[in-house]
Each structure stands twice: as C-alpha cells, then as structure tokens.
Amino acid sequence: MGSKIPDIGAVPVLPRFGMNPDRWRDGLLIRTPNWLGDAVMTLPAMLQLRKLVPNDCGLFVLCPPGLKDFFESLPIVDVTVPLHSAHSAWSRADRQSVRNLTAGACLMFNNSLRDTIYLRLAYLPMIFGSSRRMRSLLLTKAWQLQHVKRGALNKMHHAARYLAMAYALGAPEWDGTMPAFAPFCEVETMAPSLTAALKLGANLMAIAPGAAYGEAKRWPSEYFNAAARLWIERGGTIAILGAKSEMAVAESVMKDLPQNAAFNLCGKTNMKELIMLLEKAKICIANDSGTMHLAAATGTPGVAIFGSTDPSSTSPLSVNWKILYERQNCSPCFRRECQLDNDKYRCLRVISPEMVMESANEVLRRFSS
Template identity: 35%
Template structure:
C-alpha cells in the first residue's frame, strides 16, 4: 500500500532530469539519516548530476561520498538573496527538500528551480510543485520518512548502505590523535557521548556514565573516550572528573571528520539519543543507546549489533527539552543493566551479528501466467484463478527451504487501468485462494512503471521493470536471500532475460505465455531456460530434485 498522497501542481519527466539539488537536514543525526536518500537517488539516476545543499559545518560528512557530485554550501548570512542570484544561475531541474521548513522551500523557489518536491508542512504547500502528505497514524523511522519522498515518487528507496563515510586516511588520523593523547594502538577503547544537543531531557545522569566506564575498565581493561560538542565540553569534563579509570576527554576538541575517525576506532559507543549515535551506526559501530523521552522506533540507531535500552513511562515520548518532573524515563535505566549490555557487545565475536543473519535461497516467481491464469489488462480480485497445481508447487518449495518471492510487472498501474491499492487487494485475493489449498508465498514485489506509457509519477524507464534486475535486487536485500542458490521461474521472455542478467538458473513454464515465449526464445537464439516444464508444479519438482543435501 502507498504510504503517502501526492499533491501535484506541476508534473515532470524523471527520465529527463539532468541535475538534482537535495536540501540536507541541518542537524548531524538527521543528516546521517538522510544518507540513504542520496544512495538511492544515485541508483535511480546514475547519469544525473546530484548536488547537496548543506550547511558548511556539515560538509565534511559528505565530501567522500560516491553518491554526491557536488556540495553547495549555504552562506552564513544573506541566504535568500544568494538563492535568488547565485543559486538561480545553477539551473537545477528539481529540488528534493528533506527539511520540512518553510525557509528551505522558499530558497528553492527563489532559486528558480522549476520542480520542488517535499512534505506538505510548515505552511509551504504553495511553494511546492509536488507536495507529499504521509498517511496519518504511520510511525516511521526518520530515515524512512526521508526515503518516503522517493517512495512517493516511485523511485528506488530500499538501499541502506553503511560504512562509506570516511576517506582511507581517516584511520591514520584517529591513531595519531590517540597516540598524541598517550594511548597505544593495541588498547581497546569505547566511546561515550553523554550529551544531547536538544536538551537535558535526553541525557542519562553524568555520574552513571562515569560509573559504567569505571566498571568496564575494571572488568575488561577498556579505556573510554569522551565525545561532545564545544557546548558539551563542561559535561564531558564533569564525567571525566568523576571517573577513576583511564579515559581521554575529546569533548569540544574534534572536528566532524576527527569525530568520525575516532568513532571507527571504538569497539562500541555508549550514548544518549544523539547525532553521534547515528554517525557511529552509519560507520558500523555497535551502540548502547539510552532512550527516555524520545521514541527509538523513530530515531533509534540503524543496522545490526545495537542494543537500545528504553523503559518508557506513561509520559514518554514527550517534546520537553528539560524534564518538568523527575526525569523518570532516564532515571529508570540503572548502571548494571547498561554494563551488562556493553559486556554482551564487547565479549562477542565481531562477526556474530553478521553470522546470525542466515541467508536463504529463493525462487523468484512471475505471477500472472505462472501462479495464476492470465487476467488481462483490467485487474479485479474476482478474476484471480490459481493455475491447477500452483498451490501444491508453492507448498513443496517452502518445505524444501526456499523463500517464494513473487516479482511482477504491473504496468497497468502506469496506464491507469489499476491503482496500487487494487494491485494489493487483487494479490491478497490470490493468496487467500492459494492458502485454501495449502500454498503460500513469502513476499510480493511489483513494478508499477512503464517507460513510454501512462501518468506521473509512473512513466519512467526504471530499474525494476523486468527484465531489469531491480525487483530481485531489492527482494534479495530486504529478505536476506542467498542468490547463489536461487532460481527464476516464469512464463515470459522477460523472466528468462532477468535470470540471464543475474546469472541465475531459470525455468520456463508452458502455462500463460510460456509456449509463445519458447518459440520467441528459439527464434532469437536464447537465452534458453535451464529447464522447461508443463507448469509450476513441474518446475517445483525439478528444483527440489536438484537441491544438494544440506
């Protein structure tokens, strides 16, 4: 189901975009959480010039990114005049506005950017040419909220890269800083970020940070590194003064790149809900994240290996910068619990989190003509009819240990013959019919685009329309698929081409368009399927027989 509604005042052709300006958030944590947007934009528009509009103090975060061609720094003063003059000369085709502020939209409007996309917020709807209104009641992580702009435009929005922030020389920079502080390279260190720029409500008591650091030093020989902004230097100094064990106080003493370099040297980061936490998680550093007034479902660390400690009272979440009562949300987190969480991270193998993610082989299945009878251009739940034997085939594949992932072109959405909601409802009806006969599928991915026909925002030459590999790549990423042991099954030439592009074995079923497809493949000289079978049940039998033991 779509999670947002578009308010379109002016359409554009995505395939004609040559230059894209992305307005970055202004806070460190939000800027880090916006990085997946840039990665997905680059995937969707590999040939476009992508520029990032950013505050100067955040520029170092983005300088080594492969997804951005240029950084455009906002001036410290006179930004509206600058937008109407210098920025206007740049001639960007579209602006993607990640901050929800009126001022960001005004800057893009004054810059004369013809297409401006952002959320309908802060009274700026009239400044947007494509406004996005998220569905009410949805609790989204902030990273997903930013990606929601791409999802609303039907652009790629699933890639979540990590560990790409720093240049190669950063490790040497970190070691130099630590050596100058008297720390030898073989000493194991953890980071501690006791501050929170939003206010004291998000801060765990400073004396407890000191106590945790001392206990870990006594039990595991750990040295703590304290991090904080210049404004938080008094806080890191207070924590340092309370500690009895070895520690290095870098509070107020690091640039953004130095902070990132030192974080990558840490075995973990003990932190409140901070921008430093998000920077660490983006670098692949496990976090012990202490949450109180904020919701970790919205702003928790992304990735594997983190431990979020959160005992929310009835008054949490809240928006207070300073707690007006007894700060019970943070007081509830005791020292021993935090120490135990840190010990669990520090004593496990570095590969444990990755090893615990077991990849599973999958069968990537076309739908119409393979699982159900062809239903034509007009889609309706009442027209769904499973092909005889399809439910049994899916059951056998599941019992053999395969994920059953449906990947389907649904250009009828682009043409206006169906809505995305109708596609979902119709597929749900198919699942009900299959379930009645013991069949199941594990996931459904479909492409709503068409390269030449249809309406905004669905008309575009995308990466997900088969035989392009985008749907399979997304499914493999999100479902933890072992591609080396996977197959493609379908009745169309596009399915065989898809398998060939991914170097996967394919099975052509002779239901649907299968016989016509076989003739076309022979006439074109391939690519020929690894196996041709009467129907999906025959394909399942062939695949199961080929599976090696274990």
C-alpha cells in the same frame, strides 16, 4: 542469520511522480535537515536517490554550514553547498550557488517555507517535499506525511519518511546498506589526545554523553562515569566525545578516571576526525544524539539510551545497536527538561550502568558472531 535491515517500520506509500531522464538537467539537489542526527537519517534515501539519478548527473546537497564537512565526507555526494546560515534569509551568494548547479529538481527533507520560496527564486524547475508549513502551492508535488504526536510512540521512523519521498520519485528499495565515508589520513594535524586514543582503538569505547536538544535526553553523567569504570576494569579504554559546549558534561564523566585509559576529546575533533574515531572504536555508548546516529552509520556497534524522545522514530540505523528505553506514563514527552516535580528524569535514571554494560556485552557477542 538475522536481517541486515534496521527496523524502521513500514515506509508510507506516496503518490508517484515519474522522472524522465531529460528532466534531471545536471542533477538532483537535496535540501537536508539542519541537525546532524536528522541528516544521518536521510542517508538511506540519499543512497537510493544516487542510484536513481542518471550516471551523467550529480547528486547535490544544500545544507547548513555546520553539516558541510559531514556531507563532504560522503563519496555519494558530488557537490555540497553550505548556506551561510541555517536559520535566516539566504544571501545573494546562496542563491547564485544553487543556480550554478543547474539541477533539474530539488527534494526537500526539511519543512521550511522560507527555503521553498528561495528555491523558487533560484529557478529550480521542480521542487518536491512534504505539504507542511502551507507550502503546497510552491511545490511541484507536495506529499502528506504523518505528524509526530507528543506523548505517543509514533511507529514511523524518520528514515522511513525520507525513503517514502525517494520511492515516490522512483528510487529503488533500500537493502539496509549505509553509504561509505571517505578515508581520512591527516594524522599530523590531530590533537595528541586523539592520536593516543586511536592507538588504543582495539578496545576503545566511545562515549557520547551530550545531547544538544536538552537535559531530558541525557543519561546522568555519573552513570556514564560508572559505565566507563566497568569498561576500564576489564582492560578497556574510553574516549569521551562531544562539542565544546558539552565540556562540563564531559568533565563530569571523566571525574577520577585513570588518565592513561580515559581521553576527553570533547571539542577536540573535527567532523572527519570524529568519523574516523567512531569507525575505529570497538563500541559506542550514547544518548539519542547526532553522535549516536553517526556512530551507527559508520558500522560501529553500540548501546543507545533514550529518555524523553521516541525510539520508534529516531533509533540508530543499525542492527548492531541495542536500545534501552524504560517508558513512563509521561513518555515520550519530547521536552527539553523534565516537567515532573518529584522523581525527575526517572525515564533515564531507572537505566543503570550495569544494564548498559550488560547490553554492551550482548551487542559485542552478537556483532562478533
């Protein structure tokens, strides 16, 4: 039987900072990354930190407003404090909300100098994080972590970075378990198309054709469409997921698919509904995106398609996912758009719909065995 721990590479060993029980005050505050995918990759570290913090203390989260519902879906988080904006100065209410937590320490999983300053102004006794952005003097303990290198496979997963900081505070070693999501049952408020898709969940494929970062992370829409057809031909159903801004991509994937077997849910799900749908799906096909990471975190198996980014640093945190990555001379470039004049997006186009469906079948066989 294979390992239950996803391959995230070696976790760096950082200088330890011993936390005595009386230093926690009312708990630990975590300043999360701003993107959903990055936030999901903090979950192994957050789960281990929950085990580290004393039982009478809380695990608090400070996050951008768009991630509020995600963190509120996690029972391991006691209080979620959404900032009024992820990319601007804190409001007076933001500062007061942080003060009211009376946390003894904050662990920063982002690299913001601005946030570090505001955390100091909120009277956090101890603040920990990476030494980037010239903020070492403001941190109680600043750790040096390897920077991501453009054009190279970095061999260190983002989750390993977050775990390294958690371990440095004394958290126990991760065993591959992901935290559970709270159950969601408000069926009466759902869109009719979502309700219909959920009723067919036994053979439902979730498709996430978007990627907020840019086109260089998106497998062609016509390829997703072809893969969807192959799934429908074997009796399956399709749910296309994404944000409202990705509607054009979703409509392209939906083109000429049978209406009784394909549901365009792009922009029609809130975070809790998205989590529930992913939990009920049989499999997920996705680009390197927040939805990919979320699907893997729910326990649903899947196939991840990588183009301009680095699968060694942002692969899904699940042993039940297969990564398709055809590295080119220029990859990983981390560009939003392809810079080649000829044969644009070759890294994505060489991955055929047949390859994806073959991988999906392989994953399902392995998952069911």
